[in-house]
Amino acid sequence: MTHLQPILPGEIAAPVLQLTEPLSFWGGVDYLTGTIIDKAHPQHGACIAGTLLLVPMVRGSGGTPGTIASLMKIGLGPVAFVLGQPEINILAGVMLGQRLYDVVCPVFLADGAEFSAHPTGQGGIIQSDADWTLISTAPSI
Amino acid sequence: MCDGKRGPVLEFAMGLLVAAGELQGAQRLQKIDAAYVNTTFSSAPSHLDFMEWLAGEGVQVAVPTHTNIGGWDARNPDLRVGPNIAQANTEARRLIELHRDVGCHLSMTCATYQLPSTPKFGSHVACSESNAVSYFNSVAGVRTAKYGDYLDMAAGLTGLVPAKGRHLDAPRAETLIFDIPHLPKPIRRDDLTYQLIGYVIGRRAGKDVPVITGLNPDATPRNLRSICAAANASGVVALYHAVGLTPEAPDIQTATRGKDCPREVITAQDLAKAREDLSEFAGGKIDAIAIGTPHASLDEMEETVNWLQDRCIAPDVTFYIQANRFVFEVAREKGWIATLEHAGITIVTDTCLYWRPATRGLKGRILTTSGKFAYYAPAELDASCRIATLRECVESAVRGEVWRDPDLEGLG
Numbered sequence: 001m002t003h004l005q006p007i008l009p010g011e012i013a014a015p016v017l018q019l020t021e022p023l024s025f026w027g028g029v030d031y032l033t034g035t036i037i038d039k040a041h042p043q044h045g046a047c048i049a050g051t052l053l054l055v056p057m058v059r060g061s062g063g064t065p066g067t068i069a070s071l072m073k074i075g076l077g078p079v080a081f082v083l084g085q086p087e088i089n090i091l092a093g094v095m096l097g098q099r100l101y102d103v104v105c106p107v108f109l110a111d112g113a114e115f116s117a118h119p120t121g122q123g124g125i126i127q128s129d130a131d132w133t134l135i136s137t138a139p140s141i
Numbered sequence: 142m143c144d145g146k147r148g149p150v151l152e153f154a155m156g157l158l159v160a161a162g163e164l165q166g167a168q169r170l171q172k173i174d175a176a177y178v179n180t181t182f183s184s185a186p187s188h189l190d191f192m193e194w195l196a197g198e199g200v201q202v203a204v205p206t207h208t209n210i211g212g213w214d215a216r217n218p219d220l221r222v223g224p225n226i227a228q229a230n231t232e233a234r235r236l237i238e239l240h241r242d243v244g245c246h247l248s249m250t251c252a253t254y255q256l257p258s259t260p261k262f263g264s265h266v267a268c269s270e271s272n273a274v275s276y277f278n279s280v281a282g283v284r285t286a287k288y289g290d291y292l293d294m295a296a297g298l299t300g301l302v303p304a305k306g307r308h309l310d311a312p313r314a315e316t317l318i319f320d321i322p323h324l325p326k327p328i329r330r331d332d333l334t335y336q337l338i339g340y341v342i343g344r345r346a347g348k349d350v351p352v353i354t355g356l357n358p359d360a361t362p363r364n365l366r367s368i369c370a371a372a373n374a375s376g377v378v379a380l381y382h383a384v385g386l387t388p389e390a391p392d393i394q395t396a397t398r399g400k401d402c403p404r405e406v407i408t409a410q411d412l413a414k415a416r417e418d419l420s421e422f423a424g425g426k427i428d429a430i431a432i433g434t435p436h437a438s439l440d441e442m443e444e445t446v447n448w449l450q451d452r453c454i455a456p457d458v459t460f461y462i463q464a465n466r467f468v469f470e471v472a473r474e475k476g477w478i479a480t481l482e483h484a485g486i487t488i489v490t491d492t493c494l495y496w497r498p499a500t501r502g503l504k505g506r507i508l509t510t511s512g513k514f515a516y517y518a519p520a521e522l523d524a525s526c527r528i529a530t531l532r533e534c535v536e537s538a539v540r541g542e543v544w545r546d547p548d549l550e551g552l553g
Binding site: 007008026027031038039059060061062063064065066067069072073086087088089091092093095096099100109 | 153156157160161163164165166179180182183185186187188190191194269270271287288289290291292293295303377517520521
């Protein structure tokens with residue numbers, strides 16, 4: 001369980017995809033399919049569409065928002081983001097995607113060091129009173 | 142503006158800036174003098190939708206707003222090749238027109254700091270292009286955080302950014318000294334050395350602000366730019382100081398704010414290793430030359446003319462120099478463009494060579510002076526690269542095969 005700071009709050013249940021290294025969404029993710037195409041990235045070949053995406057850090061280009069908003073346009077964006085750092089370019093992409101395409105995509109901030117407790121698998125974000133929590137339903141190994 | 146009384150676009154722009162500020166923990170917004178937007182830069186479909194929305198609502202930017210490169214070079218309409226090229230060109234041109242419609246200056250360059258309108262020392266701007274962010278902060282003393290799509294345009298529309306990071310005096314990262322010991326004179330003076338220093342610093346600096354000592358006191362703005370560009374390909378260096386050269390580093394005490402900080406040495410061997418990292422081949426036939434990532438400076442144009450010595454490049458080599466319109470016009474007036482074109486060199490403006498759709502003839506074995514190009518092009522193009530000096534590029538282009546400068550043996 002990881003405590004979350006709500007940025008664009010919303011409850012969600014979805015497959016969790018954890019990025020284990022910083023990723024540039026421009027050039028690193030195909031904006032037509034959601035596939036990670038950065039050959040040097042550990043999650044190369046994985047698809048971020050429909051995932052609850054854990055992003056420890058964004059690297060590189062300021063083109064990240066364009067990839068995120070373009071994926072939201074065609075329904076292939078993540079369904080929620082949990083950020084390890086205050087990544088304003090993820091927020092910008094999501095906010096434009098919501099405004100132009102009327103797609104909801106919650107965004108939360110968390111302690112990046114706690115990400116490793118959440119293996120890729122089924123998971124969700126739940127609210128209890130004022131607290132927001134990231135949970136994994138996949139069994140820990 | 143937040144309440145929508147000035148229309149939905151400004152409501153969105155203010156909402157985005159406020160949300161970004163809250164995410165970063167900013168206490169207030171900061172006025173800016175200019176914005177430098179990246180929204181011409183990508184074929185991401187949301188860019189066209191965003192700009193059609195802005196133009197349709199009839200909004201205009203509030204501060205001078207300059208565009209980065211786009212996907213279309215009006216001087217070279219057949220530059221791009223590949224499937225659906227007609228549609229890609231049409232969309233790229235439409236995206237540029239929409240920026241004009243909302244009042245942007247169509248500067249179409251990643252080297253905005255070369256324009257005569259560059260803001261003065263101490264002013265605040267919003268910039269997204271990584272090499273320009275680094276140049277503004279480090280070399281020009283103009284303050285900007287690293288922005289990105291839509292936040293940059295929101296800043297242009299409102300004249301505001303979150304007051305955070307480089308926009309504030311107080312909170313700055315720790316500093317890390319990189320000492321460059323004595324290098325042989327030809328190496329010390331060549332721009333390639335600055336490209337390689339940038340690459341090494343980008344790899345090693347992490348979140349610290351690099352303070353470089355021991356550079357040639359005659360280092361030029363072009364050399365300092367090369368550090369910016371290469372460091373922001375191999376890493377993220379939004380600010381660095383070069384002692385005795387950059388405006389916030391008259392001496393090491395000022396640059397480090399008098400604090401003790403760790404010190405690393407960059408050796409000639411480190412630079413040779415960096416060159417190896419950025420070179421996928423060492424010799425043999427070449428297919429193309431790419432100069433100007435970021436867009437070439439005037440002195441790079443002049444130096445190319447001088448190294449050519451009235452010779453032409455080999456017929457089976459494609460040679461591109463990319464530059465912005467301002468540098469292009471000055472070079473044209475000096476007669477350099479005619480000389481370069483006569484030699485067989487193609488001058489590209491308004492766009493970037495390693496951007497898809499692919500540039501005609503730019504494939505195979507490519508020599509470049511740019512660490513940024515050598516870093517990104519192999520993933521973006523059907524190409525392998527070698528980083529070289531400008532003289533080596535010109536000599537190799539004339540010969541059709543790699544020529545290595547014997548004076549630079551120490552750089553591998």
